[in-house]
Amino acid sequence: MEIYQIIVPGISIVSVIYMIRQNTSGNSTLFETLFWVIIWLSIGLLAVFPDTITYFMSSLLGIKSNVNTAIFMGLAISILIHFRTFAVIKKQNKALTDLVRRLALNQGPKQNTSS
Amino acid sequence: MTSMLTMDKDAVLIIIPVYNESKRVGQVIESVIDLGFKNILVVDDGSIDQTQKELNKHPVMVLSHIINRGVGAATETGLEFFRRSRQYLLAVTIDGDMQHSPEDIGHMISQHMEQNAELTMGNRFLQKSNSIPWTRKLYNLIADIVTSIMSMSIVRDSQSGFKVWSRQAAVLIHIDQNGYEFCSEVAIKAHQHKLKIIQVPISVTYNKDVKGKGQNLKEGVKTFFNLIHHFIFKH
Numbered sequence: 001m002e003i004y005q006i007i008v009p010g011i012s013i014v015s016v017i018y019m020i021r022q023n024t025s026g027n028s029t030l031f032e033t034l035f036w037v038i039i040w041l042s043i044g045l046l047a048v049f050p051d052t053i054t055y056f057m058s059s060l061l062g063i064k065s066n067v068n069t070a071i072f073m074g075l076a077i078s079i080l081i082h083f084r085t086f087a088v089i090k091k092q093n094k095a096l097t098d099l100v101r102r103l104a105l106n107q108g109p110k111q112n113t114s115s
Numbered sequence: 116m117t118s119m120l121t122m123d124k125d126a127v128l129i130i131i132p133v134y135n136e137s138k139r140v141g142q143v144i145e146s147v148i149d150l151g152f153k154n155i156l157v158v159d160d161g162s163i164d165q166t167q168k169e170l171n172k173h174p175v176m177v178l179s180h181i182i183n184r185g186v187g188a189a190t191e192t193g194l195e196f197f198r199r200s201r202q203y204l205l206a207v208t209i210d211g212d213m214q215h216s217p218e219d220i221g222h223m224i225s226q227h228m229e230q231n232a233e234l235t236m237g238n239r240f241l242q243k244s245n246s247i248p249w250t251r252k253l254y255n256l257i258a259d260i261v262t263s264i265m266s267m268s269i270v271r272d273s274q275s276g277f278k279v280w281s282r283q284a285a286v287l288i289h290i291d292q293n294g295y296e297f298c299s300e301v302a303i304k305a306h307q308h309k310l311k312i313i314q315v316p317i318s319v320t321y322n323k324d325v326k327g328k329g330q331n332l333k334e335g336v337k338t339f340f341n342l343i344h345h346f347i348f349k350h
Contacts, residue, residue, distance in 0.1 A: 026289075097188045
C-alpha cells in the first residue's frame, strides 16, 4: 500500500463528513451535498483501488497510459480548489440574502388597505 | 374545535411567499380572506411582473425583496417578521400559486392545536384524491429518502411548503437555504430540535399554469447540472 492510498481516502472521508454536516446545518442543499459526496467517495475509492478502477476505466474509455496518476492528482487538486471556491461563493450568497432580508424588514411591511 | 379556531384567527399570520405570481396570488389572498383570516403577509421576492400592482388591490401586508433570492429566502423573511411580531401565536406558510388549497388552513390549524404540535406539515400524498404527476412523485421520493437519512427519521412529503408553525418552531428553525431545498432543511432541523411534528392530508392542484413551477424532477436535475456547469465553466 502506498502512502497516498492512506492520505487521499482520509481527506475524502473528512470531506464527506464535512459536506453532510454542512447539509444538516443548512449550509448546503441536498443536491450540492450529493454531488460532493459522490465526488469525494469516487476519489477515495480510486485511491484505494487504483488498478481495478483504472483498468475498468481504461477498458471503458480505451485509454491505457502511465500518466493516470498525474491525471488523477491534477483532477483531485482541481476539485479541491473548486470545493474551496464553492464554499466562498456560498458565504457571499448568504451575505447577500441577509442584506436583502434586512432591507425588507427595516423598511417594514407596506400595509395595503384597499379590498 | 371550530370555535377555538374562530377565536384564534386574529392570532394567526398567513405568510405567502411570491415571485411573479400576478395571475394567481389575488385568488389565494381572496380565498384566505374569505376564510376569515385578516393577518396576511405577502413576501414579494423581487417580482418583475405585475405582482406588486396586483397586491395593491388587496388588504394585505407586503414585504419586498429588492432582488429575487428564492422561495426559501422569502419564507425566512416572513418567519422573521413573525418572530418579531409577538401578537401572533401561529404562522401558516402557503404557496402563492394556488397549488395548495387555502380551504385546508382551518383543518391544519385545528389538527395542530388538537394534537399540541409544534410544526404541522401538509402532506399531499395522504390525500388519495390528489392527482400528482409521476415526475413529482419520483422527485419527492428521492428527496424524502435523502431527507430521512439526513434527519435520521422517517420523513414523508418533505417538499411540502404548506406548514403551520408554532412560535417555538419558528424561533428554533432558521432557514438558510434560498431555494426549494428549504423544505428538506426545515424537516431536518425540526427533527434535530425534537419538535412535535404532525402531518395532515392536504389537497393539491397541478393545473397547466403551475405544472412547470416548483419542485419536480426536472427542477432537481436542472439544479444538479447547473451546479456542475457553474463550477466547471464559470470559475
